[in-house]
Amino acid sequence: MPLTAADWSAIWLTLQLAVLTTVLLLCIGTPIAWWLSRTRSPFKGPVGAIVALPLVLPPTVLGFYLLVAMGPDGFVGRFTQQLGLGTLPFSFAGLVVGSVFYSMPFVVQPLQNAFEAIGARPLEAAATLRAGPWDSFFSVVLPLARPGFLTAAVLGFAHTVGEFGVVLMIGGNIPGRTRVVSVQIFNHVEALEYAQAHWLAGGMVAFSFLVLLALYGSRRRTPVAGF
């Protein structure tokens, strides 16, 4: 295998980042998606638009603003410094924060679609059976929205694995801490090490294809996936 220790370290770091980001996004994204799917508030439009912003913004724009906001003079940076955490750029925690913003729409939108597809009637039926809101969420909504959760988790994970621009802007290319696979590929290409770049890049293509194949293959049987 022509992959070096540095390549493997980047692969391991990328998987850690993607798993952590996906878990956090499912926790944060579920209430947001639920609220978006149920609310009649005038804030529904603006909040939905903010969540969708990373779909259209170049990652470097997002990365640049994160760099400025999380820096020592930015509002996030001041807050983290007051908490005694220092500043977030050039740290793994910083990458997690960046990835959560960057992959947010890929998790929230499938969930929102799945929740909307369920509609009000199953919940009304649950209410007539005296299920409280939490009970009906866990025993009615969660099972019905399972394909949506699967789609959200897979897309959130895969999208974080493929993240580049944001990491490049706030990472600092530190081995074992912020040097993920996409950055490592870029390093190889820049250093004209095309053979190693090919191995990593080809691996990424194969991995992404398999992940999406698993997702769309499973979808054939479950039409309510929603994205």
Added chain:
Amino acid sequence: MNPRKACLALSLSLVAAAPALAGEVQVAVAANFTAPVKVIAAEFEKDTGNKVVAAFGATGQFYAQIKNGAPFEVFLAADDTTPAKLENEKLTLPGSRFTYATGALALWSAKEGYVDDQGAVLKKNEFQHLAVANPKTAPYGLAGMQVLEKLGLKDAVASKIVEGQNIAQTQQFVATGNAELGFVALSQIYKDGNVTGGSAWLVPGDMHDPIRQDAVILEKGKDNPVAKAFADYLKGPKAAKVIESFGYKL
């Protein structure tokens, strides 16, 4: 006309409109030379009436693009090895390579009074992050690492180094305060003989290998008189004045 034909006709007319106008040269410029080349190009345009279309980026990236048929006619690289490599690969106009500038390195902080004019701040080692451009790809990054080695500090600061992919990103890390200090190209923080903001140590040139920046006329530009004219202009006294005012040596 049916929609498919209309679509085809539209695409064809767009393609037909694309060819470059006469009196124009496409130049690929290393990021650290962005500011001076803008001034030089403006003077060149004023003096000759020809237009300079400049693209700014990393030297290694330009190399990959040129190898894969990018339409650049002149290449101002951040090093001397990449143009030499293109020359070996017969992708240049033979004999057109020359050194247009020698880069100067600076240790810079966005904070006033943070970096002293001897670089003692490095030895004190009280900072959290030291920004250096990727030494494998950026000549200024390599020079920065050589300086650290010369000072015997390479191991002491190793865990504090954050890498910018190129010299522009390195400067950004420092400018936003995320890294307290970093090695940048003097040209990025220098104008008309003065450092433009923050504090800096102008690293003596004998502490690292010379950062020779070479220019070359590429294959695609060998029949374009404007490419030749621009290369000559770059060697001339007017360009030299601009280049030196940005802190480069010749």
